[in-house]
Amino acid sequence: MAEKLVHLIVTRQDTPDSTPYKEEFKIPYRIGMNVISALMEIQRTPVNAQGQKTKPVIWESNCLEEVCGACSMVINGKPRQACSALIDKLEQPIRIEPMTTFPVQRDLTIDRSRMFDALKRVKAWIPIDGTHNLGPGPRMPEVDRQWAYELSKCMTCGVCLEACPNVNDKSPFIGPFAISQVRLFNEHPTGKMNKAERLETLMDEGGISYCGNSQNCVMSCPKGIPLTTSIAHMNKETTKQALKSFFFS
């Protein structure tokens, strides 16, 4: 009896500097399979479509429920999470590639350090340390909490950077997500106290003005974060901040 097979074409790379190549796999189908479980199948039986033994495909994943952002890869041309990419909903052969906006380490594993550097740069945190107990912070209005919660869903997955034509090796742009995080932390009642500092970082080289308004980010974000609204809002805030520091300080 002919077994139902899943046809995968994986773009592989052995070392960070070696040339990528494609390898095809035909693996047995199981109900409810997603791209991660397909890759696990290759890991168990590392044999390619030609029947040759090969190195198992390397990838990264953690939560398996689309909240950690580790398993982002380009599946059938679109950057997304492998753990929520159901085989039944994908056209075959399924093309799986690493997100090449980031340095590829091996196969589908990429190095997203630049995103963490960007978060550090824009000071995406709330400083609360003091030498004594500072007491509870101010409360946040419920209406603001609701939209701010949406922004806080960002999992640093990198999809918005991969989709953005202005994030590439010719441009220093830090990417859409970091701008949205500034909006999030600047809205927080305690975070607000360092608002100006964060806005200043957005005005530095590679900051908000490098956005070219292609709006691919908002169309691609798996968490549905209103990135372009955040960007336009921060455009307004940085403009105000620039005028303020030019005229008043």
Next chain:
Amino acid sequence: MANKKSFALHKLHTLLGLFPIGLFVVFHLTANFQATKGPEAFNSAVQMIEHAPFLLFLEFGLIYLPILFHAIYGLYLAFQGKPNNSQFKYYRNQMYLLQRVTGVITLIFVAWHVWQTRIQKAFGAEVNFDMMADILSNPFMIVFYAVGILSAVFHLSNGIWSFLVHWGITVGPRSQRFASIFSMIVFVALSYVGLRAMFAFV
């Protein structure tokens, strides 16, 4: 680290695109429209402009220098992008690419147009209806001018949309969608004015 230079240059780039360059384009196309009323009407419009006080100063300050900056900085920005339109076919992404393509076409067109008219004037030629009718007697030039005018008008109309986002005026999706529609209406209207005026010379 604290280097706000490119932030300021980006802002200047978007600002100049509208004021004065955008205003100038609208003014220019409207003045050309006089040609639809016959050569005399057009020639008197040209006369009126040429008699404006401080003309040379206005030309440099409000037209040549802003355009030069907008063009050079725009080229630098355009080539920093890596278009990915075959992968992401969304409307705004297509506009992103078109904005850059029409920018480059407009630059080529404007350079040629300035050479054919303003620079010839500096060499002693007279700018009038006959000059344009002469230029447009060449069918290739008709196509070149039509493409140039449409590119410039598109770049301006879509540029209004980007300007509104860059300055944080249209923030939410609703206002941005409204601005999209508005910018396309501007595109259609200005294209009509521009092309109608051009065909008056043919």
